Each structure stands twice: as C-alpha cells, then as structure tokens.
Amino acid sequence: MDLSELTALLTPEGLRLLDATPPIESADDVARAVSRLRKNGHSPDLVSAVVGQARLRVRGRAKFGDFAERMLFTRAGLEQSTRLSLAARHAARFRDAGFERVADLGCGIGGDALGLAALGLRVQAVDADEVTAAIAAYNLAPFGEDVEVRHDTAEASDLSSVDAVWLDPARRTAGHTETKRTRPEDWSPSLDWVFDLARRMPVGVKLGPGLDRDLIPDDVEAQWVSADGSTVELVLWSGALARGGVRRAALVIRGETAHELTAGADAEDEPARDLAAxxxxxxxxxxxxxxxxxxxxxxxxxxxxxxxxxxxxxxxxxxxxxxxxxxxxxxxxxxxxxxxxxxxxxxxxxxxxxxxxxxxxxxxxxxxxxxxxxxxxxxxxxxxxxxxxxxxxxx
The missing domain is CATH 3.30.2130 (VC0802-like)
Structure with missing residues (x-):
C-alpha cells in the first residue's frame, strides 16, 4: 500500500466500503471485487486499497484471529508482525517486571504494541516508515491516550519517559510488499546500537531464530520460541526483563499449551549410542x-x-x-x-x-x-x- 491508497482508504467512505466488502480469499475473488467496485464508480486508489486490505484481513486471521477484521495491514508488515498470542507473552514480561511505560521501537503495524496496551501498559510506538506508522496508529486507536504512535527512527526517539523498551530492528529491505533479508550490519537500528541500549536499560529484542550465536552478548537471556512446530523468533532480554540465572531458554508452544526449558548456559550433549527402539x-x-x-x-x-x-x-x-x-x-x-x-x-x-x-x-x-x-x-x-x-x- 502506498500513501495515495492509504489516504483514499482513511476516510469515512473508504472505511465503510472496506467493512462492507466480503472476505477475499482467491485471485477470482480479487477480480470480481475490483470489477464491482470500479463499476460502482470508486477511484482506482480506493479500489486497490479496499481489495488489498480485504485480502490481507483474511490472511491476518492466522496471527490476529478475530482482531484482524478491524485492522489494517501492509503485506510486508503482516508477514513480519508478531502473532498476537506471542505478543501477549512478550507484554507479560514487562508487566511482571513492574514496568508501566514501554517504548515499542520499530512497531510495524502494531502487533506487539497491541499486546502491551491490552495488558494496561502505556506505549510509545515508533516506526520509521510513514505509511506503516499511520497503519499502526489506526490499529492502536482503540487504546486512546494509553498509546502514542510516532513517525520517527528508533535512534531519534526520546526514551526519557519510558521504563523499558521493546525493539524489533528492521532486518529486511524497506517496502510494503516484497522485501529481502539484510545482513546484521545493515539492520535499522544496528545491533551495536541495540546492544548499547540494552546495557543502559531493560530491553526486549525480537530477532530471527537463526542469528549467529557469536553476536549474542554474554549478559542477556536468549529465548528461542517455536509455535506449532516452526521456530519463529529469538528474543534477547536484558536488565530486569531477564530472569535470574537464565541465559538459554526454549519456549515451545502448541496451540494454547506452552512448555519452556531454561538453563544458565548451553547444555552438554549426551554421548552417541546405537539406534534403539x-x-x-x-x-x-x-x-x-x-x-x-x-x-x-x-x-x-x-x-x-x-x-x-x-x-x-x-x-x-x-x-x-x-x-x-x-x-x-x-x-x-x-x-x-x-x-x-x-x-x-x-x-x-x-x-x-x-x-x-x-x-x-x-x-x-x-x-x-x-x-x-x-x-x-x-x-x-x-x-x-x-x-x-x-x-x-x-x-
């Protein structure tokens, strides 16, 4: 979605039209919807925005359940967003540590900020992309003054009024549709900046599960998370967000059930043996x-x-x-x-x-x-x- 499409969509007419559009699940559904909306005299920008959002809302159910029916997305934002059930677990870390005000730097479409706000935390959400920040503001609007969304970079953000930070560095090229993975040295903000911040205040950092382990600082908790058979993320926790004595953790989620294995260091392997029963x-x-x-x-x-x-x-x-x-x-x-x-x-x-x-x-x-x-x-x-x-x- 580009800015012209978003501008056309964020009007009373555009939002009513989106809510009245039935779910779009296939290419045939797309063709029929475009034909019908153009025949009714709607502008190309509005038609593109409505049809695109109706299809993304269908895809968004896998991560956001029924909440997807009132959210806005970009294609890249949806793919990179945290599923709501995991966002709630992230948010619980901040709540259980006694924090009340959290900055979400690199908030994307607002998935993790939704989890934070839903637990009663005040959130300062920041994204460097103008369209993505506007979509996050729409998605987080039901929380009113408890959430402030800013179009800004993580590095330029004023953190003097927050207790802790949630960070999701941009690890792919910029864009709202097709994006490519980048190297750690090209992430925004850089890992050096992130780790410097983590030494100064409590921080949770969402990263890809395949991160080179040599890059992980010794003084953080590294928690790998799998959901329904797929390893989906690595979260590094610093300061009061890290659990005492825990440096390695594996959180395994199957449906509504979660199990976690924790340790103070890598576990020593057992010896090899012959194939058994x-x-x-x-x-x-x-x-x-x-x-x-x-x-x-x-x-x-x-x-x-x-x-x-x-x-x-x-x-x-x-x-x-x-x-x-x-x-x-x-x-x-x-x-x-x-x-x-x-x-x-x-x-x-x-x-x-x-x-x-x-x-x-x-x-x-x-x-x-x-x-x-x-x-x-x-x-x-x-x-x-x-x-x-x-x-x-x-x-």
Missing part, C-alpha cells in the same frame, strides 16, 4: 538454544550421532520438547532398494524427514513411487559416515 526429534527451539543434552537426559536417551540432532532411547518416554517415533527398522538408503522395500510394506503415505544428508524430500518422494494403504515416517540421516534410512511411526 525409539527415535526423538528435538524441537527447533531446543536445538537453537543448544539444550538437547538436557532433553536427552530426561528421556534417558543418547545422540544418534554426535553431530546430528536426533536422539534415540530404549524407554518409551517422550517430552513436549521432542517429537517421538517408534522405530520399525533400518532400510536400504539406496533409492531403488528403498523404493522396493516401501512398496513391499504397502506404504503409500510417507512423511520424510532428513538431517545431515543432501536430500530433497519432495524429489525423493517422487522417485520412491509409493503405493499402498499404509503410512509411516522415514528418516534420512547419517550415522558416522554412513547414510541411513530409518522407518518409524509417530508415538
């Missing part, structure tokens, strides 16, 4: 936090290979921090022999997981020519120098 795949947040060893000890498990993040155990123990599988057998890793073995077992539906080997699961599935009514999970991995195919069933 059960195979366990640690959650991505656990792997990123390097807490696999703690999970292994809770499962009475060992590493399948000292360099591969799979665990194996004799006992049928499981954990919220792993996906567990009962091992059927080891099959030939050669594609032709593997295909024959799977057909002999009547396996037509196959979940393929791989780690430590150069395998494209989609291409492999095609080459296997599966046939049959049975289902299973296939692990393509490496044990030592040997490629290994392990057939298993989810527990």
């Amino acid at each position: 059960y195979l366990h795949e640690p959650d991505g947040a656990v792997i990123r936090a390097r807490l696999i060893g703690d999970v292994a000890r809770s499962l009475e498990a060992g590493m399948l290979d000292e360099h591969i993040a799979y665990l194996t155990s004799d006992a049928p123990l499981t954990s919220p921090f792993v996906s567990s599988f009962r091992v059927r057998e080891v099959l030939p890793a050669d594609v032709k022999d593997l295909s024959k073995a799977l057909r002999e077992r009547g396996i037509g539906r196959l979940e393929i997981k791989k780690r430590g080997v150069d395998v494209d699961p989609a291409a492999l599935r095609t080459r296997l020519k599966l046939s049959g009514a049975e289902s299973a999970t296939l692990f393509m991995t490496r044990i030592g120098s040997r490629r290994t195919a392990i057939l298993a069933d989810r527990v």
